[in-house]
Amino acid sequence: MTDKLVRGWEVVIGFETHTQLATQSKIFSRASTAFGAEPNTQASAVDVALPGTLPVMNRAAVECAIQFGLAVGANVAPRSVFARKNYFYPDLPKGYQISQYEIPVVQGGGVEFYVGDEKKSVRLVRAHLEEDAGKSLHEDFHGQSGIDLNRAGTPLLEIVTEPDMRSTEEAVAYAKELHKLVTWIGICDGNMQEGSFRCDANVSVRRPGGPLGTRREIKNLNSFKFMQQAIDFEMRWQIEELEDGRAIQQATVLFDPDTGETRAMRTKEDAADYRYFPDPDLPPLVIASTWVDEVRSRMRELPRAMAQRFVADYALPEYDATTLTQSPAMAAYFEAAAKASGQPKLASNWIMGEVSRRLNAQEVGIEQAPVPAATLATLIGRIADGTISNNAARQVFDALWSGEGQDVDALIEARGLKQMSDTGELEKILDGILAANADNVAQFKAGKEKAFNALVGQAMKATKGKANPQQVNELLRKKLAG
Structure with missing residues (x-):
């Protein structure tokens, strides 16, 4: 639901997102983080806290946190502390999770985005480093887990x-x-199906201007489609409960994609239930300003800054610039095509149109596009200089995409798609059309614009579509005005 008020109620939503960092090894051990290994083959003695083992901080994980802090304009804490979050669950053999509580590594910041044409921003409270737990498996175990x-x-x-x-x-x-931001700066692969990017949505409802309602946390939303469905259902459910006179109980809930409903999993714990205390095996994490500066110097241009540059440098609309900066690969493809063709708006139109349509149909990224940016630029150049029409360009593009060739000019020549460039020859054809269509000429002079379109159609038919429509329009109007 996109309406801000539903039956006079306002929904209030906050997020907790678990972003798996793109490191080769785990946060406190050298065990691999590779996905898809046989169960329990990548759990080291440190990961399960066997007696005599000690955690050692992974420098690469800290650098990921620094990058994120810089990307969202947050404060990267010069000193942060790790804590033990104590709870019992079968997939947590240590009986605690190492996390950060009182002093997180990233503090504050915000994320800006657009909903349609409206600019929005969400404030961040914090981003903290922690270790993941194991996973309970409930399939193929003959009724056991x-x-x-x-x-x-x-x-x-x-x-x-x-x-x-x-x-x-x-x-x-x-x-x-x-999701775009963490994948753009390279700290997460963003694979939601594999659990690399997991969102928990805290949802409550209230009367506008009233105090915040009791929230329920929807856990582990692993697709944007399910996220929308889960929040919509939870919002409606809470409104119905309140309107029926029942109070909302704070809880953790799961979303069932098969039913489209949320269901309570457990009563929501508060921080006191976890008995946080500083981890005695880990010293404070100290991040010098020189380390932050070093990380900043290696970071690529951020998507929002790049979109603003595309607007300034290429005179693109904000919508185009935002769309073209969905990934570094798409941004690079556009910029290469724009510079090579000298036609940035035309390049933008083609990439957001024909190129994206085919990529979406094949469910592949622009990195796998069979038409290189330089080839697209050549095609765009032939449209801009009048060599071919837009319709002919689509025919050439179809051939390029299907692998029939990569030489734009050769394809134009072989298919006879070049527009007429001989003005004298075109004028003779137009003179013949005007002579043969006296009724349309008379109607046009009487103020009927449709008669002019009919004459243009006759001209395009006579030239088998090879005439430049703009040139036909200009010459026809000149002759009719004479």
Whole structure:
């Protein structure tokens, strides 16, 4: 639901996102983080806290946190502390999770995004480093459950927002922007199906201007489609409960894609239930300003800054610039085509249109596009200089995409798609059309514009579509005015 008010109620949404960091090894051990290994083959003695083992901080994980802090304009804490979050669960053999509580590594910041043409921003409370737990397996165990500890110790950055979102549309747009940002700066692969990017949505409802309602946390939303469905259902459910006179109980809930409903999993714990205390095996994490500067110097241009540059340098509309900066690969493809063709708006139109349509149909990224940016630029150049029409260009593009050739000019020549460039020959054809269509000429002079379109159609038919429509229009109007 995109309406901010539903039956006079306002939804309030905040997010906690667990972002798996793109490191080769775990946060406190040298065990691999590779996905898909046989169960329990990547759980080291450190990951399960066997007696005599000690955790050692992974420098690469810290650098990921620094990059994120810089990307969202947050404060990167010069000193942060790790804590033990104590709870019992079968996939947590240590009986605690190493996380950060009182002093997180990233503090504050914000994420900006667009909902349609409206600019939005969500404030961040914090982003803290922590280790992942294992995973309970409930399939293929003959009614029993199994435990896979391969994920135990995998580095996570948990990103927590203020409750700033007021519609499902805003919530999904925020999650997509955050997903784009963490993949853009390279700290996460963003694979939601593999659990690399997991969102928990805190949802409550209230009367506008009233105090915040009791929230329920929807856990582990692993697709944007399910996120929208889950929040919509939860919002409606809470409104119905309140209107029926029942109070909302704080709880953790799961979304069932098969039924489209949320169901309570457990009563929501508060921080006191976890008995946080500083981890005695880990010293404070100290980040010098020189380290932050070093990381900043290696970071690529951020998507929002790049979009602003595309607007300034290429005179693109904000919508185009935002769309073209969905990934570094797409941005690079556009910029290469724009510079080579000298036609940035035409390049933008083709990439957002024909190129994206085919990529979406084949479910591949622009990195796998069979038409290189330089080839697209050549095709765009032939449109701009009048060599071919837009319709002919689509025919050439079809041939390029299907692998019939990569030489634009050769394809134009072989298919006879070149527009007529001989003005004298075109004028003779137009003179003949005017002579043969006296009725249309008379109607046009009487003020009927449709008669002019009919004459243009006759001209395009006579030239088998090879005439430049703009040139036909100009010459016809000149002759009719004479």
